[in-house]
Every structure is written in structure tokens, then in C-alpha cells.
Amino acid sequence: MNFLSSKLKNLIKSLLGKPTLDEKSVEETLKEIRKILIASDVPIDLTNQLIENIRKKVLKEKIPSGLTLREHLIKTIYDELVSLLGKEFSPLNEKRIMLVGLFGSGKTTTASKIAYYLKKKGKKVALVCLDYHRPAAPEQLKQLAEKIHVKYYIDPNNDPYNAAKKSLELFSKYDSIIFDTAGRNSLDEELANELKKLAEIIKPTEVLLVIPADIGKVAKEQAEGFHKLAKITGIIITKFDGTAKGGGALAACSTTKAKVKFLGIGEKIEDLEQYNPKRFVSRLLGFGDLETLLEKAKEAEIKKETAEKIIEGKFTLNDFMEQIEGISKLGPLTKIAQMLPGLSLSLPEDILKIQEKKMKKWKVIIQSMTKEERENPEIINQSRIRRIAKGSGTKEEEVRELLATYKKLKKFSKMFKGIREKDFSSLQKILKRFGFKFGF
Template sequence: MLENLTDKLGQALRNLRGVGKLTEENMEEALKEVRKALLSADVHFKVAREFVSNVQEQCVGQEVLKSVTPGQQVIKIIHDELVKLLGEGATELEDKKPLRIMMVGLHGSGKTTSSGKLARYLAKKRDYRPALVACDVYRPAAIDQLETLAKAENCFFYGDREEKNVVKIGKRGLDAAKNAEANLIIFDTAGRLQIDHDLIEEIKDLKNAVQPDEILLVADAALGQEAVNVAKHFHEAVNITGIILTKLDGDARGGAALSMKTITDTPIKFMGIGEKPDEFEVFHPDRMASRILGMGDVVSLVEKAQETIDQKDAERMAEKLRKADFNLEDFLAQMQQVKKMGSLGSIVGMLPGASGLQIGDEEEKKMARTEAIILSMTKQERQQPRLLRGSRLKRVADGSGVQVKEVNALLKQFGQMQKMMKMMRGGKGRKMMKAMKAQMDENGGMPGMPGM
């Protein structure tokens, strides 16, 4: 989502290389470009103006430290201002049981999907017993969708397909959830294509009836500045306590995330980063600021790895790598572990300096083809790839729906990787590491890697 903003901010700050002192003159052009980058990313114009003013005030007159470049010093200042803009510190939900949450937002923002994701997240992370109450009586199949999500996440579900009075549904759902001993009750409300009087009155009535502890606005990041206006209207109507920003995996320009906190003075608490039930995260302003500036988000990557990768398996694999005893069976296991962490694009986006790498559908398809090829092999063939000759090759190619040359290409690449591991294990390892580091320093990034 934020690649465009990241690239433009990077270009704006490159002009500060070689500057000894930050002055109004050398900062003017750079900050003008920063302001343009923010506006083109759909950041509210008032927010962009105030942001640039704050950065300029802190930058001008500062002596550049010997250990850093002017660009790095300005990036530190911009990073800190971005964190302030996004809301300092991760803002969690109220820590109480039972907890009542009302989800509000426009039609199509992802309220129902986010209700299921939030129920799943809180059940796993904070040991809640969730209940989902269907209060959308207008959208076709809204009740069915929420019921399907509830079954998938093993949640209690309440819906009434005959009743059209939302307040009655809310009250009955609350009572039913209590009787089922649920201690997290999420009310999925209806939306409209735009804010209108009926919508506002309905959610006000429901709020008074069920007395929610949290009212979360589900906002589509792709709406840009319009999302800010939506947040403002909902906040004035029902005093929202937090925001869930959805569709951050799409081509939205990211301005909504940078504007909402300032305009509504309401924290962004969660973000949806994909279609899958587990692609839902707590919003950390400092980590998002780092992503925007191309610094990656190693903390989130490590947390995700800890959640999905078994410690004993990791230790066993590390030992195999140390001994250069790594076969296609192990490679398949590693690939499947990576898939559990999310899409390749989301993982690469967390790596420092990797914001410019475009990981799209084609890379995901290549990974799927590689997995299909290995799965078409017998266990013996995965452990001893040299057995793959003639009819065996043909069988694997047919079984995975690819050509024989693609199987051969994979085997060749894997053979190269095994050779590299043996070299690393032997006396040439230190020299090889020095050569790789020199290449990285020269190119400003990682050297070319094989397709696999």
C-alpha cells in the first residue's frame, strides 16, 4: 500500500546527501517534495501542512552528527513525527471480561470480515470466548456470512432472519451470548454507501440498547481523504473509541492512516492486511512509520515467525544447515512454514530496505509451482534428488502440471544451493561472506539471488 509514499519520501531526502548543516535553504526543496509526497498519498492537506512545519522547525539549524548523514538525521526526525501523527504507542482494547464491541462503518468497508478476524484474534491472543451478533438486516447474505465466519472460528452466533428491528436483535443477541457464557460479544452493524440520518440514528439506538465498551470504526484505506470525513462523522455521532483500517494489502495510497488519528483524535487499533482470517494485526504506529520510511518492520516479522514456526523444528533445521545436510524434504518443510507467515509480499515488506521490491502474484505462483513439483516426488526422491532421471522426471513433471525443463531447473538451482552450503561450512566460507558483503555494500542491497 505504502510503496509509492516510501519511494517519493526517499527521493525527496536523497538531495540532502553531502550537506554539512541543515538550513532553511537546503531544507526548503526537500520538504516541498515531502509535502507533495504526502498530498499525493491522500494525506489530508491540513495534516500535511502541519507535519512539514513541525519537521522544518526541528531540522533547521541542527548540526549534522559526524556518525550520520544529513538524510539519516532528517529521516530520524520525520520518523518521530510520523509516530506522533499515527498515535504514539500501540492502543489495545479495554482489558475486561465480558467485553462488548460494536462495529460500525460504510457498506463495503469490511465490517463483517473484520468482526470474524477480531473474534479470532482476541480468542487466540487474550483467551476470550467470542460471540458474533448479526445486526445487519439490510445487506443480502450478511447474516449468512457472519454465521459462516462464526462456525469457522468456533464462535457462538446469534442472528434473526425474521426480525427487522435492530435494537431488539441486539438485546436478544446480548442475552443469548451471556447464556452461552461468551465473554466477548461483537455486534456487526449495517452500513450504507454514504452516511445518512437513518444509519446514524440506528447505530445510536443500538449503542444505547447494548452499551458497548468499544465502538470500532471499520474504514477502507482505499477511500483516501473520504475515509477521514467518514471517521469524523461517525465519531461525532457515536464517539468511536478506535479504528480498524482495512485493505492495507491493496493499492491504497495510505493517506487515511496518516490523517485519521489527527482529524478524529481516535487511535487506529487494528489493521487488516489481507483476505485470510489471520491477516489481521495490532496497529503499531512506530512500526508503521518505519515501514513508510523503508526501514522495514523486523519486530513484527520476528513475532510472526515465533507464532508460526515450531522451536524444535527450527533448531533441527539449523543443525541440518550447519552440517550442510539439507534436502528437498527440508526445503518443502521450510516453504510451508513461510506460507503460514503470510504472503511473500507482506513478509518482504517487513525487511529493511526491501520496500522497493515488487512481490506480486507471479512470485506467489512460482512458489506454488515449486511446492507442487516437490510434492509430486516420492519421499526417497526428495531426500536423494540424484534419483530423478528419465521416467521419474517425466512423472514428476506430469504430476505437478509443468514441463520437464522446469523440474530440471529446480534441481539445478537446488544443487547450486547445496554447493554454497558446503562452501560456507568449509574454509572458503569466510572469504565468501566477505565477497558477499562487499557486493552488498557496492550495490546498496542484496546481491542477485537465484529464482528459487
């Protein structure tokens, strides 16, 4: 993601920076896109097809009236990438989800991530262990389920078929039951039979194949193989965070019958994203993805207004606490930065590492401030610091540290706005003409 995204963002930036565009510069752009896609392990035939489509639309067909060549080229690159990486968004039918896949692909982790994701949406969810091949598997599922406070079922006799039957009864009133199956080294008959028998009992509404992104374009073969054996309804690509081949895996999967439904983007429980090709490509190109940003903020229980304040750089100490807590829930702000139109920024390391204990203390400190101080922290001088420290039972250094962190965060937040306005104002103008919506 990072590789593909940084390369494509640079490409768009250089397109915006050129004084004029002609046929030669379009050809150069196509050459560059080809290089980027091949380096991301996108299959050659798909890459060639995409290049050919762009060439045809931009150089051979008439440019739609009212658009410049530059605007038309950028819009066509966007459209063709969306088409390469899956076209339409495919929603999840969450009632009974079965996760299948080879050893170590990320099934169990992803099962708990989906459970957490649905729980955050207010659904009643249960996890079921159907993996009794690997002795440590039930314990792994139990620990994950307990961590996110979700009900689970593990069969006392290690019988996957009984586990399936029993859990269907136990959780019949639940919105979603997620079944984690056993992995294998390869797609063999034994695995196929087990999955088939389990599916007959469960009658899943989704059979999701879990594939790690680092296998790149080979994902197509695996997806088709599983499809023949187990009739998968969707794909989850995991470990998207650790490879430059994610684009290849996505493109390869998009050519199969099953659509990609989720991306695993890290090891933590919240590192899961429902896959939406349009939003994804929008982000890749630096157009931003406000919808996902706001959804993530909502999942982290941050108010929409607060999320907008973070990006706008307008906030006082009054909001500070909520935001610091929100950021730690939301994960590194760098992830938010990727969803904003413009360049990715990274938040200063020390802000990301603020510990919970410290935040509790800061809360007390802020409570000892006057309303005026909270709204306008600039007025807090040495004597006020002394009073606040005394009133909150903390040290003066601690008050100073809080104020320094607040300033840093505010400066960073202002930077977001500055960069958007400076580097990407021309891009935003173009995007507006294409009907992209920006709330800020």
C-alpha cells in the same frame, strides 16, 4: 501504502547516496516530502506543519551531539511521520467489539478478520449479526464464521436488539464478542438511534468505525461525525491495499479523538494488521519491521527460527517443506519483504502459485530421501533422482521440479540478505545508533 512507501524509500535512499548534505539539500528533501504527502492526500495544513517541524528541528536547532546532519535529518523525518500518523500504539479492548460504518466500508469482512486474528491468539471468539437491513447480510456473516470455525449468532426473527441480548447470554463466557452492525448511505438519525440503542444493550468495550482508505482525508469528517453520534473508541481503515490515499486517511484520522487500531490490507481473512504508528513508519521508510514479521510468522504457525532462516538464506530441504507450507499460509512473501529493512522484492510468481496437491507430493518425495540428501540437496544426481522417484512412487520430473523450486527459493532468500547488506548497510548503521533493533 505501496505508493507512499516506495516514494519515501527512494527519498531515504537518495539521502544516503548524497556525498554531503547542506541546507540546500535539506530544503530539497523537504520539498520532496511535501510532494509525496500531498499526493497521498494528507491534508495540506498537516503537511505544512510537518515540514515546518522538520525544518525547525534540523536547520534552526542545534544538532544533537554525536549525530551528523544526515543522521539527524533521517531521524527527524521518522519522528515527525510517526507523530503525523498517530504517535502512540493504542491496544484493543476485545471483550465486546461493535463495528459501525457506512455501506460497503468493510464491516462484515473486518468483523471476521478480527475474529480470526483473536482466534489465532488463542481467544474464544463469537460473531454476531446485527444487520437485518440488507437481506443477504446474515448469510454473509454465517459463511465467514463457518469458514474460520468461529461460533456465531443470527436472530431468527431478524431483530437486531434481540440478537444483541441473546448473544450476550449465549457467549457470556467468551473472551470476545464481535458485533457486525448495518451500514447506511450516510450518517443519518435513523442509524444514530439504532447504534445508540444497541450500544445501551451491549455496553461495548470498543466501538470501532470502519472507513475505507480510498476516501483519503475526508475520513476526518466522517470520523468526527460518527464520534458525535456514536462515541467511537477507535478506527479501522480498510482497503489500504488498493489506494494511494491511505496516508491521507491515516493522517486525517490521527487528528481525531479516536485512534486507528487496525488496517485492512486485502480481501483475504488474514489481511488485517494491528496498527502501530512506529512500526508502520519504520516500514514506510525501509527501516524494516521485524516485530510484525515475527508476529505474522507466529500467526502462520511458523517457528521464529524458520522465519529467520528464510531471511538469512540458510536452509536445507529438511526445512523446505515447512517453509513452503508456511509461505502459503503467510501469504505472498512480498508482504514479508515489505517488513524487512531495504527494498521490496517480489518472489517469482511460480513459487507463489504452488498448489497444495503438489506440496503433499513433495512431502512424500522428501521423505524418500536420505538424511544426507535432505541436508545437502546438491549431491542429488540423476541416479539418486531415479531412486527417489521410485521409492516415493512419483515421476522423475516431479523430483526435478521439487529440486528446481527449492533452488529458486534458496536463491531468492539469499537475495534478501545480499540486498540488505549492499544497499542498506549505511542505513542499518544509522538505525542502530537510534536504537532500532534488528535480529538479523
